[in-house]
Amino acid sequence: MSERISEAELAVMEVLWREAPLTALDVAARIDPARDWSDRTIKTMLGRLLAKGVLAHEEDGRRYLYRPLVARSAYVAGESQRLIDRLFGGRAAPLVAYLAEHHDMSATDIAELEALVRELKA
């Protein structure tokens, strides 16, 4: 179950993670207009996501209502793990170190991180 979600499909999932269930057209209405997708395209995405088992649809009269079957958190976990496996030898710590070094962290970010570390030590 739950094959990989492609880049474009992710845009559809994001909409449904934010609000569900929705009809196909409701999803279309909530897609970032910058994508400039035809309704047809979004229907195709919904169909593929159904086939992949990451969405469910229930009939609502003559249309369907779509809802996610996988939680966003599960997807985030999977994708993060993929990155860790592919580029950081499967360990999260090197990625954390990498991020801390290469991405400008605001003072707030650092304070949060500090609190986190304190908590982890406990």
Added chain:
Amino acid sequence: MSERISEAELAVMEVLWREAPLTALDVAARIDPARDWSDRTIKTMLGRLLAKGVLAHEEDGRRYLYRPLVARSAYVAGESQRLIDRLFGGRAAPLVAYLAEHHDMSATDIAELEALVRELKA
């Protein structure tokens, strides 16, 4: 320049990041045997990576020597940024927090992270 490197292509890049320049067959010899790839497949990868501008080749008699044109660190930076943009609103800090919470960190990892935080605060 430098289009995206696919999953399979990455295996080839990893070899060349570790040791370069190499001939096509030397690359093939160093690919994880578990991949069970034919030499042809690896030649194809090399060709595509050349076309993508991430490898260079220089003649060495009747064969070529391949070497990376993009550093592994640049690739890692790009892929990390992609993940951050797609799933963490473009900010690294939430990813760090996420990782710290959801991935078992060893005591050593935490100590390292602590040192990092101290350094960041300085």
Added chain:
DNA sequence: CACATATGATTACGCCTGTAGTCGGAGAGT
């Protein structure tokens, strides 16, 4: 009831990817 309309289902199509196979020319052996 016949037709325009709205929806889901099916089909299309070009590019990328994974995974090779084939063709042709440059050396190597006899």
Added chain:
DNA sequence: ACTCTCCGACTACAGGCGTAATCATATGTG
């Protein structure tokens, strides 16, 4: 010089992805 072999160049082909168009069917409308 002729042939065999090795290597790169070009070609192949199925499945996934981005992006839709077309077909079929159910529905509301005059």
